[in-house]
Amino acid sequence: MKKVTAGRDALGEFAPKFAELNDDVLFGEVWSRETQLSTRDRCMITVTALMSKGILDQSLKYHILNAKNNGITAEEMAEILTHAAFYAGWPNAWAAFRMAKEVYADDNE
Known part of the structure; x- marks a missing residue:
């Protein structure tokens, strides 16, 4: 997995410790742990968790793109x-589908 700098890019000067934890711990150690879960599996879990929590902003879109980049097809x-719609809520699913449709749009061209 490539080194993430999003935290430092967005908050490095304002909240340097948070940026460090985001980039080095969350996206460094947690996402790259060698366990029974592949990065692809982690992507599925993360998208589902964000949708379930109603986090339907750019962070969900980022993780849908991350899922795509880690081999999850549009289908x-x-x-x-x-599947998650029945547990996370129909409106959350609609919002997530709109984002996923944008992320996977260039696959149909």
């Missing part, structure tokens, strides 16, 4: 969101 993403 698989549609199935993940459809």
